[in-house]
Amino acid sequence: MKLILLSIITGAVVGxxxxxxxxxxxxxxxxxxxxxxxxxxxxxxxxGWVAATFLK
Incomplete structure (x- = not known):
């Protein structure tokens, strides 16, 4: 949640x-x-799915 809030604040400042x-x-x-x-x-x-399924 902290990362999301910081992203929103940073975006608002840049805007x-x-x-x-x-x-x-x-x-x-x-x-x-x-x-x-x-x-x-x-x-x-x-x-991630392809690697886990076919590239084991």
Whole structure:
């Protein structure tokens, strides 16, 4: 939980600084960005399953 809270605070600070200097937000569009993160997580989990099942 502490790691999640620190991540949110860090993201908020970075977003604030970018807005203060009128820079574009350093993130992809909301839904495609989230889906990319989900895809990376699923690929990581899939590798763990494949390695445990077939590469014993």
């Amino acid at each position: 604030f600084v970018f807005a203060m200097f009128k820079l574009p937000i350093p993130a992809p569009p909301a839904l495609p960005g989230i889906m990319g993160i989900v895809g990376i997580y699923l690929g990581f989990q899939l590798y």
